Amino acid sequence: MENNNSGRKEAIEQELIRGRDVAKQLLEVLIIHKSNRNEEGIERSMVKMPFVEDAVRKIFISFTNTLLLFNSDTQHNRSDIHQGCKKSKRPPTLCHKRKSFAPTWSIDNAILSEDGLEWRKYGQKKTKDCRYIRSYYKCSYKNEEDCKAIKHVQRIQEDPPLYRTTYSGHHTCKCSFVNYPHMKLESAPSLQESSKLLSFNNNYYNNNTLQSKEMKHLSSSISSTKQEPVEVIIPNDDHNQIHLLSDCELDFNYSSTESVAFDIFMGMFKF
DNA sequence: AATATTTGACCGGT
DNA sequence: ACCGGTCAAATATT
Known part of the structure; x- marks a missing residue:
């Protein structure tokens, strides 16, 4: 327990450092961007929006990973409570999980996007x-993949219309990869039941040096954020596959996989 | 027919 | 007892 605890502490620290570093990079980019405008305000610099977007995303993920790590104790303690009432029919006893310890955050939008x-x-x-009415949504893959992500949307203002979306928990399902069609996350039947297979289409990585460099980065990233042994397979020419052995802490594993995937994504823009 | 949304009942926390 | 979150039957949509 002691060991596990210090490992988690270390992982939290790493995530925070990681987030800070990317935030610094982003800040530098924005400062350069600002100084490269001339007096008329005409832009001379080429700020790469994918880079900026990805940096913001990485910071965000770093924060959420930290929160997940921070909350993982509480979540474990809760999970056995609600297993006992999984199958009970409505009357006489029905256990609903009420309080969630998942991280929440809100975003305001002028339109329902x-x-x-x-x-x-x-x-x-x-x-x-x-x-105004508040609408509740859960992940479409809640039943299939036990994804715990939920959100609610509520109009909060009339004249310039404004909607507030409050998210709770992160997607642990395939839908979190929906914006990255070159990546796939699925079960790996050959290994343990709980393991997942992350695969990359090689068409997106035609520079061989970049590919191996990023793959190396990927493997080191995974093992650095996990205490349990992780199996990393870097195979043939057609497909790069990474097997992740995971058991109880799926949220955490998926999230770090996702963030590592963004690393690769980012690596692509540097060349 | 299968899948998604609407709706009022139900539940737990305060 | 009230309030907001969730369930699930009824209804709508595909």
Whole structure:
């Protein structure tokens, strides 16, 4: 327990450092961008938007990974409570999981826009303090993959219309890879039941040096954030596959896989 | 027919 | 007892 605890502490620290470093990079880019505008405000620099976008994403993921690590104790303690009532029919006893310890965050939008993730509406409610209805959504893959991500959307303002979307928990399903069609996450039947297979289409990585460099980075990233042994397979020419052996801490594993995937994504833009 | 949304009942936390 | 989150039957949509 002691050992596990210090390992987690270390992982949290690493995530924080990682987030800080990317934030610094981003800040530098923005400062350069600012100084490269001339007096008329005409832009002379070429700030690569994919880079900026990805840096923001990485910072975000770093924070969420840290939160997941931070909360992993509480989540474990809770999971056995709600296993006992998994199959009970409505009356007489029904256990609903109420309080979630998952990280939450909100985003305001002027329009009801797609967020690129897949949701299914499961309820709506008029709340006390707001005259608008609040809609509740859960991940479309909740049943298939036990993905715990939920969100609710509520209009909070009339005149310039404004909608607030509050997310809770992160996707642990294939839908988190929906914006990155060259990456696939699926079960790896050849290995343990709980393991996952992350595969990359080689068409996107035609520079061989870059590829091997990023793959190396990938493997080191995975093992550095996990205490358990991780199997990394870097195979043939057609497909690069990484097997992740995971058991109870799926949220955490998926998230780090995702963030590592962004690393690779980012590596592509440097060349 | 299969899948998604609507809706009121139900539940747990305060 | 109230409030907001969730369930699941009824209904709508594909």
